[in-house]
Structures are given as C-alpha cells and as structure tokens.
Amino acid sequence: MTAVMQGVRVLEVAEHTFVPAASALLADWGAEVIKIEHVERGDAMRGLASTGVLNMPSDVHVLLEHSNRGKQSLGLDLTTDEGLDVVHRLAATCDVFLTNKLPRVRQKLKIDLVDIRAHNPDIIYVRGTGQGEHGPDADKGSYDALAFWNRAGMGMALARPEYGHVPGPPAPGYGDSIGAMTIAGGIMGALFHRERTGQATTVDVSLLGTGIWAMGQAMALSMALGTPWVQVRGGRNGTNPLSRNYQTKDGHWLALTCLQAGKYWPPLCEILGRSDLVADPRFADHASLNRNCDDAVEILAAAFAERTVEEWRTLLDGFTGQWAVIQHTLEVAEDPQTVANGYVQECHTAAGTPFRLAAAPVRFDDEPAVPRRAPRFNEHGDAILAELGLDWETVLGLKLRGVVA
Structure with a gap:
C-alpha cells in the first residue's frame, strides 16, 4: 500500500475512541502519530475491562488496539508548566494537532487554538466534540450512544412501539468509529488545502453532526414532509416483498x-x-x-x-x-469477500500475542493498510523527549517531579 500520509506528523491529546481512532487511521496510512496520555493512568480506555456485553481478553486489549494502532505514547502531566512546554515544543514540529478536550478544558490546559498556533501558525487544529463547537451544549461531554445514536435520531428510527423500548447502538464505539473516519477525511482535506494554498485551517467534527449526516436522507424526507422517521406499530417496513x-x-x-x-x-x-x-x-x-x-x-x-x-x-x-x-461478526471475519480484500488484518502485541483487527476502510494502490500494534503506555516517552533536545538529566528531573511518566 502507498503510505499516502508518510511525512505527516500528528500530535494527539485525546482518549477513548472517537478522536483517537481518527489518528489511528492516519497511522495506518503512514502518518507519525504522537499520543499524549495522562501521566499516571494513561488513556482512560486502558482501564476499560468490559463493554457491557463481553469482557476484555486478558492478553490483549483489542478496543485500545483498534483506536491506537501504530502510535507513539508519551505520558505527560499537562497541568504543569513543564508538561505544557513539552506539548508546545512538540506542536511546533507537527502538521496536525488533534484533541477531544472540551472547550473549557482546552482553555484551562492552554492547548486551545490560539495557544497551539502561537507555537506553530501552520498547524492544522482538529477538534472532535460531542455536540459541536457552538450552541448551549458545546461544553458538555457525550458518548456515541448519546449524541450519534439517540440525539441524531437513530435509536428512535429503529424503535418498534410494540417492543416497548428504544434499541441501543449495535456495537461498542459504533458512532465513534464512523466519526473517526469523518475526522480522518477532514484532516486529509485540510492538509491538501494547506499544500495548495499555504493556509492552515481548523477541522471540527462532532458525533451529533456525523449522526445527522448518517441519517441525512431520512432527515431530508422528514423535513420535507413534516413527518418524523419512526416505525409504525405493527406495520411492515415498506411495501416491496423483495426488500426485506x-x-x-x-x-x-x-x-x-x-x-x-x-x-x-x-x-x-x-x-x-x-x-x-x-x-x-x-x-x-x-x-x-x-x-x-x-x-x-x-x-x-x-x-x-x-x-x-x-x-x-x-x-x-x-x-x-x-x-x-x-x-x-465471526461470520463476517471469515466471509470470502472480507478475506479476499484484506478487510481484517492480523496483528501482534508487544509480547507477540496474535489478534485481528478491522482494517482501515480505504485502500491505496489496491493494497490494504496493515495496522501496527498500539503502544504500551509511555513506550516512546524517552525517545520523544530526547528528540526535542532534552538531555537525560533534564528528563530524569521531569520524571522525579511527576511531569512525565
């Protein structure tokens, strides 16, 4: 596969799935992604033991792998001046800054647009949010089950009145993964624009906006007819016997x-x-x-x-x-079309444990992107700091003060 993102450097200050999965896709396509994690616990996803349906395997955290494959990890305390200085110095070397922090948190941590652009005016600044950057709920957190699924109309669209409940999303991180593709596409468009014009843009993607787009045709019909897109009690889904x-x-x-x-x-x-x-x-x-x-x-x-x-x-x-x-899902993994097109790829953990992941959904030069494993917490911390020019004595001091992991 042609590594179309080779030479692009991404700095990520994000956790969970929605935003990290976007830079995971970019890493699959050749980008260098530096992931900043909480100095003590790392990405909150590292502590997730169950999806609510299935428990996590003991030897490989497949959900973490899905959204963090191919990255470098640095554990850093962003609430300290020294930790913030590291982020700002890294931002100066990167093409893209990617975050899912809420507006008030970005301002508090001094990683908002104006802060990052002060150290790199050419950087593409990317925000992934629950409900969008504007409006009364812009500063409220959310999850894909809320903003993407229920608030955007999908749950109600699938609800059958006779069942007496509204169905939830079909899989963990369902809207997150779809939203991540949207973010990745937005970043690639912004990079293309900068290449053509020299102008760095911001990129904003929300779970709500992505969900509304996914429901776009139903939204258009509903608004045109003044009728909500909902199931009718006891009714059939359409009148075509060959479409069911x-x-x-x-x-x-x-x-x-x-x-x-x-x-x-x-x-x-x-x-x-x-x-x-x-x-x-x-x-x-x-x-x-x-x-x-x-x-x-x-x-x-x-x-x-x-x-x-x-x-x-x-x-x-x-x-x-x-x-x-x-x-x-197990049948999908063995589907001849899945296998022939490389839609599922095999990976190995740092300990050599094999596991399989869904591949990036875009192929370049008719070859699937082969994902690399997710990093261990702070696996690349010392190397990243050394690249910034910090000598070992300085790094050791940061470790002793709890600034870096």
Whole structure:
C-alpha cells in the first residue's frame, strides 16, 4: 500500500475512541502519530475491562488496539508548566494537532487554538466534540450512544412501539468509529488545502453532526414532509416483498434488497421452484407486487423456510437481484469477500500475542493498510523527549517531579 500520509506528523491529546481512532487511521496510512496520555493512568480506555456485553481478553486489549494502532505514547502531566512546554515544543514540529478536550478544558490546559498556533501558525487544529463547537451544549461531554445514536435520531428510527423500548447502538464505539473516519477525511482535506494554498485551517467534527449526516436522507424526507422517521406499530417496513429479510430452515436470515421488484420477481420465482407465480396476476408487475405485498411475503417466507442457508447460498449464487446472508461478526471475519480484500488484518502485541483487527476502510494502490500494534503506555516517552533536545538529566528531573511518566 502507498503510505499516502508518510511525512505527516500528528500530535494527539485525546482518549477513548472517537478522536483517537481518527489518528489511528492516519497511522495506518503512514502518518507519525504522537499520543499524549495522562501521566499516571494513561488513556482512560486502558482501564476499560468490559463493554457491557463481553469482557476484555486478558492478553490483549483489542478496543485500545483498534483506536491506537501504530502510535507513539508519551505520558505527560499537562497541568504543569513543564508538561505544557513539552506539548508546545512538540506542536511546533507537527502538521496536525488533534484533541477531544472540551472547550473549557482546552482553555484551562492552554492547548486551545490560539495557544497551539502561537507555537506553530501552520498547524492544522482538529477538534472532535460531542455536540459541536457552538450552541448551549458545546461544553458538555457525550458518548456515541448519546449524541450519534439517540440525539441524531437513530435509536428512535429503529424503535418498534410494540417492543416497548428504544434499541441501543449495535456495537461498542459504533458512532465513534464512523466519526473517526469523518475526522480522518477532514484532516486529509485540510492538509491538501494547506499544500495548495499555504493556509492552515481548523477541522471540527462532532458525533451529533456525523449522526445527522448518517441519517441525512431520512432527515431530508422528514423535513420535507413534516413527518418524523419512526416505525409504525405493527406495520411492515415498506411495501416491496423483495426488500426485506427472510428466515431459513436452520434459523439463519437472508436479506433481499431488490428495489425493482417487478424485474426480479420472475427469476426469483424460478429459483424458488415456483414458476407458477410468474403468471399470477397479483404479482404481474411492480405495482401489483406492492398492492399484494402481504401475500407475496407469506409465499416467500414459506419458500425460504424450506431450505438451509447453505442451500440458499448455492441456489441464489446466479440470481441477478441483490441479496446477502445476514451474518454475525465471526461470520463476517471469515466471509470470502472480507478475506479476499484484506478487510481484517492480523496483528501482534508487544509480547507477540496474535489478534485481528478491522482494517482501515480505504485502500491505496489496491493494497490494504496493515495496522501496527498500539503502544504500551509511555513506550516512546524517552525517545520523544530526547528528540526535542532534552538531555537525560533534564528528563530524569521531569520524571522525579511527576511531569512525565
């Protein structure tokens, strides 16, 4: 893979997933990323023992690895003048400064835009926030389950009134990881702009804004029609029988998304062994299928329930319509398309323990980005300080005073 970010240096003052995962992507693509961590505990993610669904493996912190692969780590006390001086000196050597600290915290720590630009006027300053840089909640923290999922309308869009609850996000860091891609893209655009014009910009991405963009088409329809995007009690999701999910004999599920129902109904009926349905006037064309959706769904549900998912994989292989097997995460990891495209990559911890991670979703020169492991806490601290010109006696003094780890 062409390391398109090679030569770009990023300074990160952030923790958890949303913002750190953005610089992890940049590291996958060749950037040098220096991560500043709390001088005693490190990134708060290092202390996370459970997602609430699954406990963390004892030999590798895979969630930390996901959002911190390929970085250098320096433990630093930013509340001290000496620690702040280190950050400012590092910023002077970097192309990008990346943070998820709230506005009041940035000001208190003296790492706000004006502070960092005073030491490097050409640096691209990047802020990842919960609700955006402006407005009444700009200075309030958040998580992806709140700002990206629920506040942006996704939870309500999936809620079924008959279930009596609003579903949560499907995975830990779900909105964080999507938001991280947005930040990474914004940074690359800002670097391109600086290269072309010589002007350094700021980049702002919020979980709320990213969630609203992800819901963009539903938002547009809702605002145009004055109707919220919500499920109707007991109602079907649309009127197209070829755009829904069906269960197989062995309890798996198939997803059909054939938006041109009239076009794909005849070949599907042939595959199902129900050629008699092609001439059925109830299903003569797309409009007829829409009008008689319930009848078609009942027929298809019965047909798909007659065979196993593997039998359907074989039978549907030549089907010209659009379909997929609904998979869980372990099945996704072994999906032939996942393997062929390198969408999952193998890594090793510092101790040599193997584990696998989702690869960066962008390939350059038709090669996947192979992630490197996350750093141990303060693994690169001494080397980073030495690069700044601090001799060992000075570094030792900083360690004794608790300024650096």
